[in-house]
Amino acid sequence: MGKWVEVARKDDIAPDSATCVQVGDLRIALYRIGEDEFYATDDVCSHDEASLSEGWFADRYIIECPRHGARFDVRTGKVVRMPAAYPVRTFPIRIDGDRIFVEVNEEEVDG
Ligand code: FES
Numbered sequence: 001m002g003k004w005v006e007v008a009r010k011d012d013i014a015p016d017s018a019t020c021v022q023v024g025d026l027r028i029a030l031y032r033i034g035e036d037e038f039y040a041t042d043d044v045c046s047h048d049e050a051s052l053s054e055g056w057f058a059d060r061y062i063i064e065c066p067r068h069g070a071r072f073d074v075r076t077g078k079v080v081r082m083p084a085a086y087p088v089r090t091f092p093i094r095i096d097g098d099r100i101f102v103e104v105n106e107e108e109v110d111g
Contacts, residue, residue: 002092003106010098013038018063020053021102024109028091028102029053031074033060039074040091040102046070047084 007021013032020043021028029043029052039061043053050067058064062080064071070084077087092103 001106002103003109004094004101004103005109006099007040007102008100010038010095010100012100016057018053018055020051023102023104026104026108027051029063029074030100030102031063033074038093038095038100040093041072041074041077042088044088045084046079046086046088052088 005023008030013019013030015032015035018029018031021030027043029041031039043051045052045065047070048067050065052063052065055064055066058071061073061075062071063074068083071081072088073080077090079087094101
């Protein structure tokens with residue numbers, strides 16, 4: 001079952017940047033696109049486990065992995081440039097005022 005977990009405040013992430021949050025055993029990359037769009041994916045690159053939140057935007061919705069340059073669409077998790085072959089997981093986001101929530105599976109988090 002899905003569980004919504006508060007992970008950050010909007011102001012924790014500058015526009016057009018990313019940050020990493022820990023939810024249970026999950027490392028999740030949170031992206032802020034412009035002022036008001038937020039997305040979340042696995043922070044762990046599907047190629048060789050680099051941290052996607054330490055990457056940079058190659059285009060508006062495209063994060064580039066800092067290690068070997070694979071690119072992912074943060075909206076879908078899909079690979080748009082090799083060497084990654086597999087997508088990264090995405091997480092639903094909910095914004096409540098200034099607070100950002102991410103939906104994970106209940107069994108992935110304590111309590
Ligand atoms: S670890 Fe991300 S492209 Fe290799």
